[in-house]
Amino acid sequence: MKLSEYYLPTLKETPADAELESHKLMLKAGLIRKVTAGIYSYLPLGFKVLKNIEDIVRQEMNRAGAQEIKLPIVQPAELWRESGRWDDFGPEMFKLADRKDQEFALGPTHEEIITDLVRNELNSYKDLPLVLYQINDKFRDEIRPRHGVMRSREFLMKDAYSFHESQSSLDETYQDMYDAYARTFDRLGLDWVAVDAPTGLMGGSYSQEFMALADEGGEEIVLCDSCGYASNVEIAEYETSPDDTSTARKEMDKVATPNKETVEAVAEYLEVPEEKIVKTFIYRTDDGLVAALVGGDDDIEEMKLINHLGTKKAEMVSSEAEIKEITGANFGSIGPVGLDIPVYADKDIKTMDNFIVGANENGYHFKNVNWGRDINNMEFINLRKVHSGDSCPKCGGDLEFHRSIEVGQLFQLGAKYSKSLEGQYQDRDGELNPYIMGCYGIGISRLVPAVIQQNYDESGIRWTESVSPFSAGIIVLNSNEGRTEEMGESLYDSLQKRGYDILLDDREESPGAKFNDSDLIGLPLKVIVGPRGLESGVIELETRDGDQEELKVEEKNTEAIANKLEEKLADTVELR
Numbered sequence: 001m002k003l004s005e006y007y008l009p010t011l012k013e014t015p016a017d018a019e020l021e022s023h024k025l026m027l028k029a030g031l032i033r034k035v036t037a038g039i040y041s042y043l044p045l046g047f048k049v050l051k052n053i054e055d056i057v058r059q060e061m062n063r064a065g066a067q068e069i070k071l072p073i074v075q076p077a078e079l080w081r082e083s084g085r086w087d088d089f090g091p092e093m094f095k096l097a098d099r100k101d102q103e104f105a106l107g108p109t110h111e112e113i114i115t116d117l118v119r120n121e122l123n124s125y126k127d128l129p130l131v132l133y134q135i136n137d138k139f140r141d142e143i144r145p146r147h148g149v150m151r152s153r154e155f156l157m158k159d160a161y162s163f164h165e166s167q168s169s170l171d172e173t174y175q176d177m178y179d180a181y182a183r184t185f186d187r188l189g190l191d192w193v194a195v196d197a198p199t200g201l202m203g204g205s206y207s208q209e210f211m212a213l214a215d216e217g218g219e220e221i222v223l224c225d226s227c228g229y230a231s232n233v234e235i236a237e238y239e240t241s242p243d244d245t246s247t248a249r250k251e252m253d254k255v256a257t258p259n260k261e262t263v264e265a266v267a268e269y270l271e272v273p274e275e276k277i278v279k280t281f282i283y284r285t286d287d288g289l290v291a292a293l294v295g296g297d298d299d300i301e302e303m304k305l306i307n308h309l310g311t312k313k314a315e316m317v318s319s320e321a322e323i324k325e326i327t328g329a330n331f332g333s334i335g336p337v338g339l340d341i342p343v344y345a346d347k348d349i350k351t352m353d354n355f356i357v358g359a360n361e362n363g364y365h366f367k368n369v370n371w372g373r374d375i376n377n378m379e380f381i382n383l384r385k386v387h388s389g390d391s392c393p394k395c396g397g398d399l400e401f402h403r404s405i406e407v408g409q410l411f412q413l414g415a416k417y418s419k420s421l422e423g424q425y426q427d428r429d430g431e432l433n434p435y436i437m438g439c440y441g442i443g444i445s446r447l448v449p450a451v452i453q454q455n456y457d458e459s460g461i462r463w464t465e466s467v468s469p470f471s472a473g474i475i476v477l478n479s480n481e482g483r484t485e486e487m488g489e490s491l492y493d494s495l496q497k498r499g500y501d502i503l504l505d506d507r508e509e510s511p512g513a514k515f516n517d518s519d520l521i522g523l524p525l526k527v528i529v530g531p532r533g534l535e536s537g538v539i540e541l542e543t544r545d546g547d548q549e550e551l552k553v554e555e556k557n558t559e560a561i562a563n564k565l566e567e568k569l570a571d572t573v574e575l576r
């Protein structure tokens with residue numbers, strides 16, 4: 001492509017409404033433009049990058065034996081009602097009606113559509129396993145779209161779905177998908193890690209997220225540097241330390257704590273450390289009310305309660321009137337003693353004894369409370385948020401927090417959708433069974449900013465070779481001087497003929513402007529054709545990382561020069 005003809009509007013100023021570097025650079029380098037909140041257009045350069053990523057994802061899916069299809073974006077509400085997710089998805093789903101008032105959704109994901117597609121024709125164990133995938137736009141009315149295409153409302157996803165007759169067959173395909181993801185993210189040049197993940201709205205029994213490590217723009221994950229244990233914070237496990245300080249149980253005692261409503265205030269008033277207090281919260285779940293207990297200086301991780309109970313939601317009761325009705329007291333004085341609902345306590349506080357809880361009477365607490373004797377109908381579970389420095393559940397090493405961007409996720413769905421949508425096959429004994437399913441997503445459009453977030457400097461983007469929109473840029477200096485222009489053009493022609501995708505900067509701009517644009521759009525290699533170089537018989541090569549080299553060009557024949565250049569290119573860039 002000749003830059004003089006290319007639609008590449010770069011920006012000199014940094015856009016004011018972009019916080020994250022990848023977002024700023026995608027706007028500055030002319031990759032995307034905003035239409036409205038969370039909705040973007042891709043310009044030629046951005047679309048090329050998107051396609052490069054899409055191609056790698058497609059190659060690895062095909063290599064793993066998945067078959068490409070294309071499913072509709074407009075999806076009838078009935079299918080979502082059949083699975084029960086029309087309501088569960090809530091306001092994140094874009095909903096619309098046709099002229100006959102039939103309701104539809106713009107697909108946020110495609111489990112319902114694909115199960116409906118196969119349920120009439122995938123009817124024998126002989127047809128299983130099967131893996132289908134598509135690369136298609138998804139629509140989610142995100143509550144907070146941000147960072148450009150990192151979290152947008154319309155985005156490109158690769159989504160694959162697999163159908164099996166047994167868990168072991170699902171396990172095999174799941175591993176194949178894991179391997180395909182690993183190859184995909186390696187080929188993109190990403191620094192990534194796979195973490196254990198909650199299954200959330202997708203449902204199912206097991207899931208992993210693929211996270212691109214990035215200090216900014218992502219969410220926290222927990223990693224063990226010793227053994228590689230890696231988890232989403234919401235479900236991260238930790239090892240509790242055995243207690244060796246247990247003391248004799250004292251008699252439980254009710255003490256006045258007038259107007260002391262926080263852990264801090266009660267601890268100060270009773271002259272005990274905050275660690276002596278157990279906090280109580282009441283949650284409303286699909287199966288009714290439960291109490292959740294953590295140490296005085298800890299916080300509850302709601303997902304852990306949800307996962308343990310297998311409920312769709314757990315909402316903390318937060319109105320004074322309701323809490324009073326349930327416990328008999330205001331928030332500051334509630335506790336588990338005598339409560340008539342199931343109690344779940346964090347396993348880390350199991351070793352506590354003679355501790356303090358609210359007495360379910362305003363202005364009172366119990367002290368010297370002990371498990372078993374004073375609190376019944378209870379269970380210890382993994383409930384609190386993990387801390388940096390907690391012990392690793394696998395090896396006892398130190399857990400640390402890292403920030404990262406979710407670029408893909410694998411789910412073992414089990415029979416959730418095949419049961420609700422009646423997707424069945426005949427097994428070897430002639431019995432009808434629901435398929436065992438898996439689903440596997442990659443955020444193709446999010447991968448563009450994710451790659452940039454790991455590869456930029458103060459001058460601009462530094463594309464990894466496989467993602468770069470062009471293999472190299474030829475920069476012609478003094479392009480109105482016939483000789484450099486001619487040399488630039490003929491090098492460009494012969495390299496293009498050899499299959500390299502080259503960007504020729506043939507504009508009548510200053511050398512400084514050309515170098516700045518080249519660094520901003522981040523091509524891995526610059527080939528600089530300037531009058532002084534040509535006089536002394538050299539063409540300069542410079543990588544985006546700043547490594548320089550001179551290519552001797554004694555021969556006048558550009559084919560011979562292109563041969564030499566091709567040798568260099570073959571070392572540096574991948575032939576597309």
Ligand code: ATP
Nearest residue numbers: 149150151152155157406407408409441442443446
């Ligand atoms: P998130 O937690 O970031 O909202 P998700 O877990 O809801 O994502 P999945 O249903 O797992 O998303 O979708 C598969 C992949 O699609 C994600 O791993 C992510 O890379 C990408 N993705 C999800 N939502 C968006 C979005 N709003 N914009 C861009 N990419 C997205």
Ligand code: MG
Nearest residue numbers: 209406408409
């Ligand atoms: Mg996800």
